[in-house]
Amino acid sequence: MLDIQFIRDNPELVAEKSKQKGYSVDITQLLGFDAARREILQRVEGLRRQRNELATGSKGRQPSDDQMKAGRQLKDQVADLEHKLAAVEQEFTALLKKVPNMPLDDVPVGTSEDENVVVKTWGDKPAFDFEPKNHWQIGEAKGWIDKERATKVAASRFVYLKGDLVLLEFALWQFAFNKLTDESVIKQVIADNNLNVSPKPFVPVLPPAVAKKEVFEATGRLNKEEQTYKIEGEDLWLNASAEHTLAPMYLDEILSEADLPLRYVGYTTAFRREAGTYGKDMEGLFRLHQFNKLEMESFNLPEESLQEHLLLVAIQEYLMQQLGLPYQLLNKCTADIGFPNARGMDINAWLPGQNKYRETHTADYMTDFQAQAMKTRVRRSDGSIQLAHTNDATAFSQRPLIAIIENFQTANGDVKIPEVLQPYIGGKTEI
RNA sequence: GGAAGGGUGUCCGAGUGGUCGAUGGAAACGGUCUUGAAAACCGUCGUGCCGGCAACGGUACCGUGGGUUCGAAUCCCACCCCUUCCGCCA
Numbered sequence: 039m040l041d042i043q044f045i046r047d048n049p050e051l052v053a054e055k056s057k058q059k060g061y062s063v064d065i066t067q068l069l070g071f072d073a074a075r076r077e078i079l080q081r082v083e084g085l086r087r088q089r090n091e092l093a094t095g096s097k098g099r100q101p102s103d104d105q106m107k108a109g110r111q112l113k114d115q116v117a118d119l120e121h122k123l124a125a126v127e128q129e130f131t132a133l134l135k136k137v138p139n140m141p142l143d144d145v146p147v148g149t150s151e152d153e154n155v156v157v158k159t160w161g162d163k164p165a166f167d168f169e170p171k172n173h174w175q176i177g178e179a180k181g182w183i184d185k186e187r188a189t190k191v192a193a194s195r196f197v198y199l200k201g202d203l204v205l206l207e208f209a210l211w212q213f214a215f216n217k218l219t220d221e222s223v224i225k226q227v228i229a230d231n232n233l234n235v236s237p238k239p240f241v242p243v244l245p246p247a248v249a250k251k252e253v254f255e256a257t258g259r260l261n262k263e264e265q266t267y268k269i270e271g272e273d274l275w276l277n278a279s280a281e282h283t284l285a286p287m288y289l290d291e292i293l294s295e296a297d298l299p300l301r302y303v304g305y306t307t308a309f310r311r312e313a314g315t316y317g318k319d320m321e322g323l324f325r326l327h328q329f330n331k332l333e334m335e336s337f338n339l340p341e342e343s344l345q346e347h348l349l350l351v352a353i354q355e356y357l358m359q360q361l362g363l364p365y366q367l368l369n370k371c372t373a374d375i376g377f378p379n380a381r382g383m384d385i386n387a388w389l390p391g392q393n394k395y396r397e398t399h400t401a402d403y404m405t406d407f408q409a410q411a412m413k414t415r416v417r418r419s420d421g422s423i424q425l426a427h428t429n430d431a432t433a434f435s436q437r438p439l440i441a442i443i444e445n446f447q448t449a450n451g452d453v454k455i456p457e458v459l460q461p462y463i464g465g466k467t468e469i
Numbered sequence: 470g471g472a473a474g475g476g477u478g479u480c481c482g483a484g485u486g487g488u489c490g491a492u493g494g495a496a497a498c499g500g501u502c503u504u505g506a507a508a509a510c511c512g513u514c515g516u517g518c519c520g521g522c523a524a525c526g527g528u529a530c531c532g533u534g535g536g537u538u539c540g541a542a543u544c545c546c547a548c549c550c551c552u553u554c555c556g557c558c559a
Binding site: 082 | 479488515519
């Protein structure tokens with residue numbers, strides 16, 4: 039949620055930036071509700087004051103008939119105004135929640151993902167002396183991917199993952215966990231990228247995979263309701279990323295400045311309905327209803343959060359470079375960064391089987407937008423209280439497995455294992 | 470799932486209709502004392518919203534939502550959560 043005070047002070051800017059992100063919100067109407075709300079609130083509070091004075095004034099003894107009568111009258115007036123207030127407040131909050139976070143100035147203005155800006159291209163695309171296959175051709179030949187039986191048992195866009203690919207997936211998680219919990223690695227990444235942030239390592243987490251609707255909404259992702267699975271008969275929704283349960287961890291809490299940054303790396307199975315993607319990426323592992331992901335989440339001081347965002351991106355690059363996967367780094371445009379984002383970067387890995395760069399990582403810079411709704415605050419060392427800032431970013435999903443299969447395939451249909459993963463897969467060099 | 474008990478501020482814990490936003494203790498912070506520390510003593514010590522340049526004033530919040538009442542942390546109803554026992558179970 040955006041701070042209403044900021045909107046009051048900058049109505050044109052908010053309208054303009056919202057439009058750049060592809061959201062239309064009537065700011066004038068919002069401010070109208072805001073003014074009405076405050077006007078009624080003041081009247082309600084005045085009446086409540088009278089009521090309180092009457093009550094404390096007659097403390098300990100039976101009030102007179104006149105006082106009782108005045109009290110009854112006040113009660114009706116207060117109830118009436120409170121009704122009006124609730125109605126206005128509802129309209130106000132509904133509109134306020136529709137205002138997206140403001141993009142930073144270095145976010146390119148654009149109307150679709152085509153206008154994302156490539157800021158870096160890393161690694162050489164592999165040269166094959168044979169026609170490279172895509173990952174589902176290799177995966178099905180190896181018996182790693184069985185979608186037909188998964189469709190029979192569950193539904194389309196589900197998969198049985200089997201054999202060495204499963205071991206490779208777990209190697210990937212283990213590798214990432216080891217790097218992210220190693221302070222010397224974080225230090226090195228900070229030094230290599232000239233960043234000015236704490237070298238504190240990440241705390242590994244296995245979070246719940248479900249959250250209440252109210253909590254889900256607080257993360258600013260409520261507009262994705264149609265993308266989310268709900269558990270029948272419960273107020274519980276399946277997470278579409280560990281971020282959905284990591285970000286609200288400190289819901290309604292005041293953190294200490296000394297404890298920040300708080301860094302977590304959480305593993306979870308993610309569920310997405312993928313509404314509106316019928317027929318898109320139907321083959322292989324690229325777009326499934328259920329997949330696994332390792333997500334980084336940070337809670338920061340306001341003045342440190344942008345550096346933290348850059349750190350998370352640097353870590354993503356580090357991880358991809360360690361695997362030796364060619365990729366592009368993109369500064370996402372206003373239309374693509376997402377509702378709660380102030381900035382967002384993607385890593386797209388090269389997929390020889392599709393002859394394209396495709397998205398494997400995202401890094402989201404949220405400023406205090408999520409914290410505003412989640413009421414996650416920091417007590418500064420001078421005693422003052424501020425909203426915390428949040429950052430999240432993919433460490434790995436299953437998509438890098440696709441990139442590994444396609445980039446490191448051999449002529450006879452095997453896949454070479456990146457050196458850094460070999461210790462986690464029994465020393466195998468090829469599967 | 471059944472039975473019983475319970476949810477109060479950072480923590481412990483009092484309060485069962487009227488100056489209660491809430492007694493007391495601990496922790497924390499500031500100070501006195503001390504060579505220093507501990508102890509002791511003194512002081513400070515919840516959050517949101519509205520108004521105000523500010524000082525400050527008002528209002529709301531005692532699991533959540535509703536109700537009763539002139540007045541609710543306190544009474545009533547529903548729900549959520551926790552603890553213990555029983556049952557079931559990875």
